[in-house]
Amino acid sequence: MGFDQFVADRLDRLLRYATAITCDKHLAQDIVQNVLMRAQSKWERIGAMDAPYLYVKRMVTNDYLSWRHRKAAREIAVERAELARHVPSMADPADAHVEREAMRARIAVLPRKQRAALVLRFYEDCGDAEIAQVLGCTESTVRSQLSRALQTLRAHELARSTTLGVHS
Amino acid sequence: MNDLIRQAIAAEAEERADAGTVLAGLRERRKSRKPFGLIVGVATLTVAAAAAAVIVPTTLRKTDAAPAGPPPAGPQNVLLIGTDDHDNTDALVLARFGGDGSVSAVSLPRDIQVGDGKLNSLFRQDPRRLTAEVERLTSVRVDHYAAVRMAEFGRISELVGGVDVCLHAATEDPLTGASFPAGRQTLSGEHALAFLRQRMGLHQGDLDRVRRHQAFLIGLAARISKDNALALAAEVGKSVRVDEGWDVLAFAQRFQGPVEIRTATLPVGDPVDTTSGQGLSADPAQARQFVEKQFGGEGSTQTGCVA
Known part of the structure; x- marks a missing residue:
């Protein structure tokens, strides 16, 4: 599968997945964009895999779990915790x-x-x-x-x- | 409860950004920038200087054109810039070359925030803007700059017969397919590039990568000899650009023997939002102090094993 085809097929699903794990659509968008840029440069390898989507999903997940997003994740969590207190x-x-x-x-x-x-x-x-x-x-x-x-x-x-x- | 969890996650996912917008952004970035995250300009440039150091005196002697006992020059501060193929900055090192051929280098993370953007975009706009910002940040006068494309690195490592590095633990990079065993090893060509590029699988991401670059740089400098200097200078010379008015040959005469390089990384603060994505904050007062100490002789000449 070519890179453009992959993006056309999977971009929305990747964005949904990234938004669900990050709980922040902006952060999710950043991560997905960065990951796809990286994936593109390696597409010869990734595209030839059995499950390119699984691999790219793994890249997205790793990126989010990496230290770079620790602070952003904490801020989102604090914000949400505040909201949660008011809901019940x-x-x-x-x-x-x-x-x-x-x-x-x-x-x-x-x-x-x-x-x-x-x-x-x-x-x-x-x-x-x-x-x-x-x-x-x-x-x-x-x-x-x-x-x-x-x-x-x-x-x-x-x-x-x-x-x-x-x-x- | 499981159904409730499913519904909640689906509702969260529903908030996603618009795919069309993301796609447009992706196309835009593809046009403007190749994702070449190699941060090693440092090494090439110092090698260029070091290679010139070894080769120039030799050449001069051969042609009998060497000026008798050139006056030992004072220290000079050079900004070394590693770029991708589109002149985006991937690596930035502020180095002080002592009159005795010693080198103190401070890696400046390329994502440091300046104004409402980041350091990494300034060189392409105007090299003078970059040197001015670095001067403002570190209070160090930048005498000259030299820029190099980092894609040259594989061949450079081959020319010196490989570069010795040491890893604490075996690592694998799922992106490049490279895998390295723990312990001492000699890298060249594609393996050297993979070593310098790897970020996935490293606990501290970019920070670990900067350490790798420093380790590589030190290993590379140790490999430079009169035998490979000519080829090396030719190779590096192809892609190095320097500011007008810098007499590189005169500069290179300060190097007489093996080059010893002390390296350190400028400490940075928390991530901040900039117009071009997340940047890193850096405090000019702290930066000045740090660089002063480093240029005053602190910093390590060997990084030992790296992650």
Whole structure:
């Protein structure tokens, strides 16, 4: 597959993926652009692979997880945490939209790697092995990242329904 | 809860930037710049100077045109600029060449913020703008500059019979397909380029890469001899550009023996947003102090093993 064809086919999906793991569309756009520039110069190799998309996704993920974006990620997390604090008090538990936004805010404050694992599982529908490939870690690390993420989200969910239960 | 997670992530992903806009931006950047992230101009340039150092006295002696005992010159500050094929700056080194042939070099990260842009775009606009900004940042007078295309590097390392470097641990670069074992090794050609280019798989990214460049530079300088100097000077000379009015031959006479280079990297602050993407902040007062110390004789002449 040629580079231009790859971009035409996959750009939107890559942007969605990058936005989901970064929780910031501007950062996501920067990362995807930079990665595609780099990918282009190596396209002879990447294009000949069995799964170019997987490889490019890995580049995007690595770039986000690298030290360069640590600060940006922290700022986004702080911002989202602030938002998340206000959501439960306004929440009507029957409102699916509010529920979803609350979950979004909680996902946004997870550690970066946990969130990446979560997105790969629940958005990209990857198995443990594929996630391990993208994250560059072992499958058992993938499982522990996922279970820690789910544990955190579940704890919040419990606390929230309890609070809402008491007040209603 | 899993469904809720799916919905939440999908909602987040939905916020993505418009693909058409990104595509247009990508085309624009493809036109304006090749993604050649090699940051090694440093080495080539110093090698150029060092090669000239070895070769010029030899040539002069041969032709009997050597001026009798040229006066030992004072230190000169030279800005060494490594560029890609479009004159974007990929590497920037401020070096003081002592009268005795010693060299103190400070790597300046190319993403340092100046005005509302970054250092790396100034050379293409006007070399004088770049030297002026460097002077403002470091309070060091830039006597001359020399610029070189970094793509020359593979051949240069071959000409000297390879460059010795040492790695703490084995690494692999999925992008270039290069893989290096741990420990001492001699690199040349494509392997040398891959070593200098690798950023993926290095924990500190660009910072590790700058250290690699310094290690490479020191290894390269150690390989220069009278035997390879002629070929080296010819090779490097093809792509080096210097400011008008710099008598490079006179300059090169300060080098009499093997060149010893001390290297260091200018400390930078937090990332800041600029009109051309994320830049790095640098405090002029700190920069001045750091460069002063380095030029005063601090800094390392060997980097040992690198990541």
